[in-house]
Amino acid sequence: MNTGPGGDACEPEGGAVKNVFRLFGEGDELYADMARSIRTATRRIFLASYILAADEVGAHLLDELMKQSRQGLDVRIHVDALGSSGVLTRQHRRQLRAAGVRLQRFHSWSWRHPLRYNRRDHRKLLVVDGETAYVGGFNIHREGSRRFYGPQRWRDMHVRINGPLAKEADALFDAFWCGDTQWNPDNPTVGNNRIIPNTTRACRVQLRCAIKEQLAGASDRIWLATPYFVPDRGLRKQLVLAARRGIDVRILTTEKTDSIPAQWAARAFYRELLEHGVRVFEYTPRLLHSKVLLVDDAWGSIGTANFDYRSLFINYELTLISENEALNGQLRNEFITDLRDAREITGIAWKHRGFIKGAYDTLGLLLRKWL
Structure with a gap:
């Protein structure tokens, strides 16, 4: 087993319930792995990102998502309206929707509800077929890439999860997509591992x-x-x-x-x-x-x-x-x-x-x- 990010997967847990983890410390390796997962999807692809830029990094992933959407897969993208402002333009959004991608922008500015603009969707989550999930600090933009941003790319960490936790991540995305921002699994513990939101109906913090x-x-x-x-x-x-x-x-x-x-x-x-x-x-x-x-x-x-x-x-x-x-x-x-x-x-x-x-x-x- 490789102990460095971007290497082999971590060993799965023992027992009947198993999750396999792979750690990434380089954006180029992460983005390439995400693209491979998107290409192998057969049913649905859920993507949430605070920053989703249609730059050298994001454009490639968006192309893969649009291809899968045209093949009839359920492809949904949830971006933060502020975080992705200016980097995912109206033209890009029209292209995605024309390809059949379902797109939501979280908390766009509204004069009727100005205070909600302060509360942002800071999640970074990709879930493929409810079987593979990615979560961590990397946004989807060139600042995470050595190839496109150079040696000064941001230092970050992300993890890929294969196993039951990916199914929970799938459900968390779906609930948030439907407007239930405080939903949490009834039994969130899977093999001493959990993916948790920071606020739920049972506990605000x-x-x-x-x-x-x-x-x-x-x-x-x-x-x-x-x-x-x-x-x-x-x-x-x-x-x-x-x-x-x-x-x-x-x-x-x-x-x-x-x-x-x-x-x-x-x-x-x-x-x-x-x-x-x-x-x-x-x-x-x-x-x-x-x-x-x-x-x-x-x-x-x-x-x-x-x-x-x-x-x-x-x-x-x-x-x-x-x-x-x-x-x-x-x-x-x-x-x-x-x-x-x-x-x-x-x-x-x-x-x-x-x-x-x-x-x-x-x-x-x-x-x-x-x-």
């Missing part, structure tokens, strides 16, 4: 509750990778308490960013965390966009949700929570690799950053719930 529970019960390590680190008070408290009881707590975020105010807000928390023993790193080579959380050896998550207010309280997200030993081992290896390319923030240096930088941090902190 389901993902946050799951994270908080794991942080509170950690006994060895908490390793977090996120491009936007803007945790609420309760999650910051759990990180601090874990570090104070001797847990190895490491936060890996990004030096290069596409949201300067979010970075200001993140840096406003550094001093508190450093003073209590949390280690903070900023990934330096390129923009880190992966969303991974590892607690001890047995629990890991990878998905679309950042560690911030918007993902945990406002937007719609999907996250794979897994106790698969092989998958979590791969995620740990990738985390360690990224740490080698990161700069550790030290408490002494951070105390002498200067007044202006501190003022920016304060501004970001004031805006943290809107970033």
Whole structure:
């Protein structure tokens, strides 16, 4: 078994219920694998993406989707109206619909409902025939491709799932498509793995509750990778308490960013965390966009949700929570690799950053719930 992303599939779980996982850390390999899955579909293809750009990357996948739609398959695309604004134009949408693709744009601007525009569909999900599912941080755009964007392509992680969880992902897409944004499977656990939305009818902050529970019960390590680190008070408290009881707590975020105010807000928390023993790193080579959380050896998550207010309280997200030993081992290896390319923030240096930088941090902190 290959332990690196883009290699062989992780070993399936034992027992009657089996899921097989494959991890991707390069967009070109992911997009090629998605295209192969689309070409082999026989019944239906469901695609949700916050950013779906009709550029060099997206145009190829859209062509494959239109071909399958013309062959009579049920092809549905759900994009976020804001995230895909300007990169999936009206002309592109007309072409898709002319090919028979069913297309929905989530929360387009409406003067009658202006506040809903703040709540976005941030999911990235492809499901083919209810048998294969892809979920993670990669959007569909050239920024994820070394071939088209170059060495500075975004650093991200995605996972392919074959097995019963793909069927749940299929049902989650279908419910959201039909307007039930809070639907969740009645029995969401499949072999100690779940794909969960962040909000359900039973719990408005389901993902946050799951994270908080794991942080509170950690006994060895908490390793977090996120491009936007803007945790609420309760999650910051759990990180601090874990570090104070001797847990190895490491936060890996990004030096290069596409949201300067979010970075200001993140840096406003550094001093508190450093003073209590949390280690903070900023990934330096390129923009880190992966969303991974590892607690001890047995629990890991990878998905679309950042560690911030918007993902945990406002937007719609999907996250794979897994106790698969092989998958979590791969995620740990990738985390360690990224740490080698990161700069550790030290408490002494951070105390002498200067007044202006501190003022920016304060501004970001004031805006943290809107970033």
